[in-house]
Amino acid sequence: xxxxxxxxxxxxxxxxxxxxxxxxxxxxxxxxxxxxxxxxxxxxxxxxxxxxxxxxxxxxxxxxxxxxxxxxxxxxxxxxxxxxxxxxxxxxxxxxxxxxxxxxxxxxxxxxxxxxxxxxxxxxxxxxxxxx
Amino acid sequence: xxxxxxxxxxxxxxxxxxxxxxxxxxxxxxxxxxxxxxxxxxxxxxxxxxxxxxxxxxxxxxxxxxxxxxxxxxxxxxxxxxxxxxxxxxxxxxxxxxxxxxxxxxxxxxxxxxxxxxxxxxxxxxxxxxxxxxxxxxxxxxxxxxxxxxxxxxxxxxxxxxxxxxxxxxxxxxxxxxxxxxxxxxxxxxxxxxxxxxxxxxxxxxxxxxxxxxxxxxxxxxxxxxxxxx
Numbered sequence: 001x002x003x004x005x006x007x008x009x010x011x012x013x014x015x016x017x018x019x020x021x022x023x024x025x026x027x028x029x030x031x032x033x034x035x036x037x038x039x040x041x042x043x044x045x046x047x048x049x050x051x052x053x054x055x056x057x058x059x060x061x062x063x064x065x066x067x068x069x070x071x072x073x074x075x076x077x078x079x080x081x082x083x084x085x086x087x088x089x090x091x092x093x094x095x096x097x098x099x100x101x102x103x104x105x106x107x108x109x110x111x112x113x114x115x116x117x118x119x120x121x122x123x124x125x126x127x128x129x130x131x132x
Numbered sequence: 133x134x135x136x137x138x139x140x141x142x143x144x145x146x147x148x149x150x151x152x153x154x155x156x157x158x159x160x161x162x163x164x165x166x167x168x169x170x171x172x173x174x175x176x177x178x179x180x181x182x183x184x185x186x187x188x189x190x191x192x193x194x195x196x197x198x199x200x201x202x203x204x205x206x207x208x209x210x211x212x213x214x215x216x217x218x219x220x221x222x223x224x225x226x227x228x229x230x231x232x233x234x235x236x237x238x239x240x241x242x243x244x245x246x247x248x249x250x251x252x253x254x255x256x257x258x259x260x261x262x263x264x265x266x267x268x269x270x271x272x273x274x275x276x277x278x279x280x281x282x283x284x285x286x287x288x289x290x291x292x293x294x295x296x297x298x299x300x301x302x303x304x305x306x307x308x309x310x311x312x313x314x315x316x317x318x319x320x321x322x323x324x325x326x327x328x329x330x331x332x333x334x335x336x337x338x339x340x341x342x343x344x345x346x347x348x349x350x351x352x353x354x355x356x357x358x359x360x361x362x
Contacts, residue, residue, distance in 0.1 A: 024235045031152055038145040067189070068143065071213045074233035075145055 010129050012077065013118050021077035033126040036119055039072045043116050046072065050109070059101065063092040066108070073115060076122070081115050084108050135246065137183040139165045140172040140198065141211065142190040146232055150185055150211065153239045160243065169193040173201055177287070177303045180310075181206050183246055185230075188212045188220075199224050201301040202266055204310055207246045263311065265291060267298040274298070276315045280329045280340050282307060284322035294341065319347045319355055327358055 010029060012018050025032050046069040053061035066085050073082035088101075088108050095101040137160050141147040147165050154160040163181055166172040168190055176184070186208055188195040195212075199205065208226040210217065211234075221229045227249055228242040262275045274291060283290045284304045291298040308318050318324045319338065323345050331339045336347050338355070347355055 023237075024233060026236055028236075034152070035145065035149055038148045042144050064189075067213070071143060071146055071232045074213075075149060 010126070013122055015080065015115075015118055016077040016122065017079040018077065020079050024075070024077070029126060029130055033123065033130055035075050036123040036126060039076055039119055040116075040123055043069075043072065043119070047112070047116070050112070054105065054109075057098040059092060059096070059098045062098075062101075062105065063089055069112065076115075076119050078115050078118065081111050084111055134161060135159060135182040135207075135243075136161045136163050136180075137185060138163050138172060138175060138181050139185045140167075140169065140190070140195060141165065141185065141187040142167040143187070143232075146187070146211065149233065150239075153236055156236065157240060157243060159247075167191075169195070169198045169201075172198055173301060174287075176202060176206075177301070177306045179306075183207045183209065183227075185209050185211050186226075188214070188217050196220060196224065200266060200269060204264075204302075204306075207249060209242050209246070261312075265298055265300045265302075267291075267300045272298060276312055276326070277328065279316075279326050281326060281343070281345060282311075282316075282324040292343075317351075317355060317358055319345065319351045321348065322346075330359070333359070 012021070021032065025035075046065065049065040050062065050069065052058075053065045066088050070082055070085040070089075073079070073085065085108065088104055091101060091104050095104070137154065139147050139150050139162060141150065144167075147167075151162055151165065154162050160183065163179065164175055166175065169192055172184075183206055184198075186195040186198065188210060189212070195210065199208065208224070209228045209230055210221045210226050211230045211232055213232045215231055218229055228245045230238065230242055261277070262273055263279075264271045264273055266272075274293065278293045280292045280294065282304065283292065285299065287301060287303070288299050289302045289304060289307060291300065304318065304322060304324060307324060311324060315326055315328060316324050317327055325338065325340060325345060329340045331341065333339070333347070333355070336349070336352065337344050338347055339345070
């Protein structure tokens, strides 16, 4: 795995919490790229679980699906979305009906879809960066 | 010090991250990765590990249910994204609690805690006058001298004492390496007996408090060599 290099400087997307990522990976860009790749590979199945739970209006299932996808945003430094997921999990406790949680879920769902695009874009840029 | 571990984690990203941390540290060898409790349980019943990185919420039984079903506990590091499990972690006396995602430095801190723990399970036999087994939802202390024999029941074993029988999830093969070899001996693929409890032996059977226990041809000479024959 690559160690931090003083000669290399990678500029992350503005939504990525760089300080958090540096703390997590100690500037090991190859490890970051590998993890982003792992995240992208796992993302679709976790997204499917969310869609399935939403479609069947299964609130406990939806809470569980959001809980499961949440760490992916931590691993990719998207800490704001990670917090949104946690807030949603907390809201599920105080909003026991699916209808009452729907507006919060709609916002979160958009964030999740946007996050997937950001991670894919970062993964592609990191691959170029690491190959230099 | 090199530890051998398994990872029980259904999130592939988290498992891969842990594997990378283990490789980077050169302190831990990953013997396997399991995405559910039954598969992990099968492995630990057949193999000895020093450490388990254990997620809590997985499809099927939870990580805590794995701990409930294990007869012998290695060091446990819980890896979860819910800090609400901290109390349970404390109750189960796990060595450390890593909230996902965690940094490599935090991972190393956990390993230091494991290394600093005084009772790393030995990979061979544990010389002790007692064992603990998980049965009936609790840890039960059994003095070696109270155990008459241990009998296989498929994926379970039965510890037989003079006044009670305890059934726990384990195998004779796994226990063979873990019981005190001064007191216990495997005499058949389905039996480990307490040498001090044999009443008599006839041909290919021995008797303990009226119970007839088969002795395999392969183990017979070993059994006889361990008896104090005048």
